[in-house]
Amino acid sequence: MINSRIxxxxxxxxxxxxxxxIALGASFIAIGALLKNLGFTIQESIFSxxxxxxxxxxxxxxESMLIGASLLNIFLAVWLVNARLYPMTVSLxxxxxxxxxxxxxxxLSCHFVAVSSWLIMKSNYEKIEKEHRIDFWIGVGTSTWLxxxxxxxxxxxxxxxxxxxxMIGLAIVNPVYFMCAMIGVMKTKSISIAIIxxxxxxxxxxxxxxxxxxLFGGVLAGTIAFLIGEKNVS
Amino acid sequence: xxxxxxxxxxxxxxxxxxxxxxxxxxxxxxxxxxxIYRWFNCLAYSTLSALISRVLIFPNGILEETSYFIRLIxxxxxxxxxxxxxKNLVYPTIFSAIILCxxxxxx
Numbered sequence: 001m002i003n004s005r006i007x008x009x010x011x012x013x014x015x016x017x018x019x020x021x022i023a024l025g026a027s028f029i030a031i032g033a034l035l036k037n038l039g040f041t042i043q044e045s046i047f048s049x050x051x052x053x054x055x056x057x058x059x060x061x062x063e064s065m066l067i068g069a070s071l072l073n074i075f076l077a078v079w080l081v082n083a084r085l086y087p088m089t090v091s092l093x094x095x096x097x098x099x100x101x102x103x104x105x106x107x108l109s110c111h112f113v114a115v116s117s118w119l120i121m122k123s124n125y126e127k128i129e130k131e132h133r134i135d136f137w138i139g140v141g142t143s144t145w146l147x148x149x150x151x152x153x154x155x156x157x158x159x160x161x162x163x164x165x166x167m168i169g170l171a172i173v174n175p176v177y178f179m180c181a182m183i184g185v186m187k188t189k190s191i192s193i194a195i196i197x198x199x200x201x202x203x204x205x206x207x208x209x210x211x212x213x214x215l216f217g218g219v220l221a222g223t224i225a226f227l228i229g230e231k232n233v234s
Numbered sequence: 235x236x237x238x239x240x241x242x243x244x245x246x247x248x249x250x251x252x253x254x255x256x257x258x259x260x261x262x263x264x265x266x267x268x269x270i271y272r273w274f275n276c277l278a279y280s281t282l283s284a285l286i287s288r289v290l291i292f293p294n295g296i297l298e299e300t301s302y303f304i305r306l307i308x309x310x311x312x313x314x315x316x317x318x319x320x321k322n323l324v325y326p327t328i329f330s331a332i333i334l335c336x337x338x339x340x341x
Contacts, residue, residue, distance in 0.1 A: 018323040026331070034295065044239050051247035056285065059294055061246040071245050078249040084281035085250065089257020091278040094266040106261070110254040115282060164296070169335035171297045172308060175289045176330040179309070180316040180323050182283055190272070194280040202284025203291040213288060218281025226276040230269070 002105075006132040010139020013120055014147065020116035023177030024144060025151040030170040031058050032155020033162050038062055042156050049152040053145055054114055055174065057082045080211050084218060089113045095125050096133040105134050112141020119181055120144070190229025197221030300338055308334050 014021045028049060035045040035058075052058055057078045064074045089110055097106060117140050128136045155162075162170070182199075186192040201217030209216065264271050289297075290309055297305070311333065312326035319325045 020323075022324065023327055030296070040239055044243065047240075048243045048246070051243060052250050054250045056289070056294075057246055057250045061242055063294055065239075065242055071241055074242055075245045075249045078246045079252065081285075082250045083253050084278070084285055085253040086257045086260075087274050087277035087281055089254050090260050090264060090274040091271070093258050093261030094264050094271055097261060103262075106258045107255065110258045111251060113254050113257065118278075164299070165335045165338050167296050168300055168338050169331035171293075171295060172300075172305075172334045173327055173331045175286050175293075176308070176312045177323060177327040178282075179286050179290065180312065180321075180326050182279070182286065183313065183316065184321050184323070185279075190276055191279050194276040195283040198280030198283030199287040201280075202286075202288045205284075206288060206292050210292070214281055214284045217284040217288075219277060221284065222277035222280035223273070225280060226273045229272065229276065 001102075002138065003132050003135045006128065006135040007139040007142075009128075010136035010141075011143045013124060013136075013140055014143045020119060020144070020177060020181070021147055023174045024116045024147050025154075026170045027055050027174035028148045028151030029155035029158070029162075030167055031055065031062075032152040032157075033159035033167060034059075034062055034155075035152070036156045036159040038065060040156075042153065045152050045156050046149060049149050053111065053148055054082050054085065077211065081214065083215055085113050087218075087222070088115075088118050092118060092121060092137075096121075096130075096137050098131045098134065100131055101134050105138065109134065109138045109141055112137070112145055114144065114148075115178055117141045117144040119178075119185070123185070188229070189232060190225045193228055194222050194225035197224055300334065301341075304334065304337050304341070307337075 013019070031049070032045055035048060040048070048058060060077045060081050061074055064077050069077070092113065093106060093110070120140050121137055125133055182195050186195055198218055198221040201221045202213055205213035205217040290305060308330050312330045315326040315329055316322070
């Protein structure tokens with residue numbers, strides 16, 4: 001059903017010295033501590049990362065709960081901040097899909113689409129035979145997901161020992177890591193333009209709409225980058 | 235707590251999974267060599283980049299308590315370290331946490 005050798009290869013891909021495991025772990029430690037301070041039990045905190053596994057979404061949920069938002073408002077706020085997962089999934093799944101593989105693997109493993117696993121997969125998929133890429137992806141996703149869950153537990157239990165300055169230090173790790181990772185993957189013209197314009201438009205659109213800025217800024221930046229890239233191809 | 239925690243978690247996970255689910259659904263009709271795939275690929279990088287820069291410039295949560303100026307110093311120094319260490323991701327990441335922690339303690 002699953003090629004265990006390829007799965008294991010994916011599972012161990014987070015072992016590299018500069019893998020996203022550090023950034024992922026640090027940020028979920030911060031989330032674990034935050035959830036404890038919000039009054040979550042350990043079971044609820046684990047359940048949250050287990051089911052959601054998307055850092056900005058968990059953060060938005062926590063903030064929405066703090067201000068007493070309704071369930072509908074929580075849904076909309078989380079959907080907006082996590083809508084980026086849609087293009088991320090579309091830009092990943094065609095690379096791992098194969099007619100010899102069952103469809104349930106795609107619908108189950110899409111739960112693992114998050115920035116860390118996505119970046120690992122994007123930089124490694126070419127080394128794996130297309131038929132087995134989905135098993136490699138499931139391995140990558142499982143390991144990053146488990147890191148998220150265990151780090152949430154660690155953060156929950158160490159919340160009393162983490163002061164405010166340490167929490168701030170943990171919170172910056174994730175965006176700085178991924179900012180550098182994004183700079184590192186700027187290898188083609190269209191991707192470079194997409195990343196640079198996205199970084200500019202995201203905060204610019206914040207002044208128009210804090211909720212929609214990622215979507216508006218991202219779609220505009222990505223479309224411009226695509227058009228420039230296509231113009232150069234033709 | 236104004237809403238039940240369990241419902242909030244379920245609502246959050248549904249809102250998150252829906253984007254992933256529709257992503258797979260769309261992918262079933264997309265070829266990796268098509269124009270539409272290339273467009274989605276650009277969108278994926280740009281929305282991710284927009285999110286990261288928004289988090290750094292207009293953060294939510296505890297990062298909000300640091301000043302804009304300090305965050306900018308940390309961002310630019312981290313990028314500099316990233317290039318100085320031949321694009322190593324670990325050094326700028328650890329540096330950013332330590333330097334922000336220290337500056338925040340001192341100020």
